[in-house]
Amino acid sequence: MxxxxxxxxxxxxxxxxxxxxxxxxxxxxxxxxxxxxxxxxxxxxxxxxxxxxxAQEEDFKVMLNFKVNSYELDTAYGRNAEELKKFDHFVQTLKNDTLTRITRIELSGAASPEGSFIKNQRLAHRRILCLEKLIRSKVSINDTIICYNDSLIHWNKLKAMVDYSFPEQYKDTLQSVILSRMDQLDNMYNDSIAMNVIKRMYKGKVYQVLVNHYLPDMRNACAVFLLLHKPQPKVVEGILQPTIVEVKPQPAETDTLIHNEVDSIPQSGVVMSTVESWQPKWYIKTNAVALAFAISNVAAELDVANHWSVTLPVYYSAWNYFSHKVKFRTLAIQPEVRYWFSEESDGLFAGAHLGLAYYNFATGGDYRTQDHSRETPAWGGGLSIGYRLPLSRNSRWKMEFSVGAGVYPAKYDKFINGHNGLLAYTDRKTYVGLDQLNISIAYTFDTFRKGGKR
Structure with missing residues (x-):
């Protein structure tokens, strides 16, 4: 072996x-x-x-630029013509691709840091509305897939642009101001402070460079489309697939479909507004000052024209204040016409109003005052001034402050201030003084339903 x-x-x-x-x-x-x-x-x-x-998830982005202090779309401004052409190609591709659908649209607006915070906030929001109007004119979308972001001022974007190409002799000083502002983003009023510092740098040279070459890129509205691709159905070899003929119904006249190509938009530099300059709204309000005196009240206001609105408050109280000798019972109305200094019925306004009030009041003294025979209410009118500002990010909730004065001729009876007190005398007097003091909370409604196909 x-x-x-x-x-x-x-x-x-x-x-x-x-x-x-x-x-x-x-x-x-x-x-x-x-x-x-x-x-x-x-x-x-x-x-x-x-x-x-x-392969299943993609996104598409379109960004439009706006002129300073404007929210109207100029198709010849900046890169807008190129962006609109790209968006039109995207729409046509989406129309022809039955396996792709939009799952989410993120809309954001921005403004350059000149001007007040409230003005920049309105500009950013209106630029979003302008871009949304353009999108809805070409694509049928559901409101539930839209997300809004009023990002206002992109200080981080400005910092990146300055880092990349700003003149070296000014860069370090400017960056220190931008970084200081970014560290205090919670304080919305620091934008104007930072811009005032920048305006004084090098006798205004830094500010001029920003205005000419950097700030225009910050005035924009952007839309990001998130897309989902359905996988192509697989065909098993050896099995004959039946031919499926898809019959598409004719669209109803009210449906919002893919519209004409953007090439039909004039490229000659003519400014085209894609969002109405004025959209009427109406408001429901209550006055916290009257509520503090246990006077129930409600008011309705309606935008009737650009810069103009009418409001009708109603006040009612029918009870005593802890004692029959202290009371302020009233039924009053005060219709008012208002002129707004902005187009969106926000900010400063001036008004002219009429007033009519039935009244029965006593302050604990010897007499109670009541309109004569309960048939001669005080009536008159006056002027007012006020201010309204948004409370919520979507600008639905608002707070309103106003004060007014007027003239009211009145004929009234004086009664002994007691239970079933006797009539003491009747008198006439003209009241001149404060007749309106409002700290109101309001909610905004659209006068028509806006949205795509549901």
């Missing part, structure tokens, strides 16, 4: 009598080969999943 073993080889060779060893691979090499195979298989599967996911 003899046998030979060769080390380092993948075979064992030997003879035992007339028998022969079978060839086999060593244990460690076999296990290593299987491990590599599993690792490669997992890696390939992960890459395929990533590719599939990447």
């Amino acid at each position: 003899k046998y030979t073993i060769t080390y380092g080889s993948s075979q064992e060779v030997g003879l035992i009598g007339k028998g022969r060893f079978t060839e086999k691979k060593p244990f460690l090499i076999t296990m290593f080969g299987r491990g590599v195979k599993h690792i490669v298989t997992c890696f390939v599967a992960i890459m395929l999943c990533l590719n599939i996911a990447r």
Whole structure:
């Protein structure tokens, strides 16, 4: 009997009598080969999943620029013509691709930091509305997939632009101001402070460079479309697939469909407004000052024209203040016409009003005062001035402050201030003085339903 073993080889060779060893691979090499195979298989599967996911989700972005203090779209301004052409191509592609749908639209607006915070907030919001109007004119969308972001001022974007290309002799000083502003983003009024500092730098040279080359890019509205691609159905070889003919119904006249190409938009530099300059709204309000005196009240206001609105408050009280000798019972109305110095019925306003009030009041003294025979209310009119500002990000909730004065001729009876007190005398007097003091909370409603196909 003899046998030979060769080390380092993948075979064992030997003879035992007339028998022969079978060839086999060593244990460690076999296990290593299987491990590599599993690792490669997992890696390939992960890459395929990533590719599939990447193929199913995409996004598309369009950004429009606006002139200073403007929210109207000028198709020839900046890169707007190029962006509109790109958006039109996207719409046509979306129309022809039945496997792709929009899952979310993120709309954001921005303004450059000149001017007050409230003015910049309005500009940013109106620029969003302008872009939304353009999108809805070309694509049928559901309100539920739209997300709004009034980002106002992109200080981080300004910092990046300054880092990239601002003149070196001014860069460090300007960056210190921008970084200081970014550290205090919670204080909205610091924008004007920062801009005043920048205006004084190097006798206004830094500010002029910003105005000419950097700030125009900050006045924009942007839309990001998130898209989902459905996978193409697989056809199994050897199985005859039936031919499916898709019959598309004719769209109703009221449906919002994909509209004409943007090439039909004039490119001659003519300013085209894609959002109405004035949209009427109406408001429901209550006066906190009257509520503090236990006088129930409600008011309705309606925008009737650009810069003009009418409001009608009603006040009612029919109870005493803890004692029959102290009371202020009234039924009063005070219709008012208001002129607003802004187009959106916000900010400063002036008004002219009429007033009519039935009254019965006593302050704890010897007499109670009441309108004569309960048939001669005080009536007159006056002027007012006030201010309204938004409370919520969507500008639905608002707070209003106003004060007014007027003239009211009155004929009234004086009664002994007691239970069933006797009439003492009747008198006439003309009241001249304060007749309106409002700290009101208001909620805004649209006068028509805005939105795409639901």
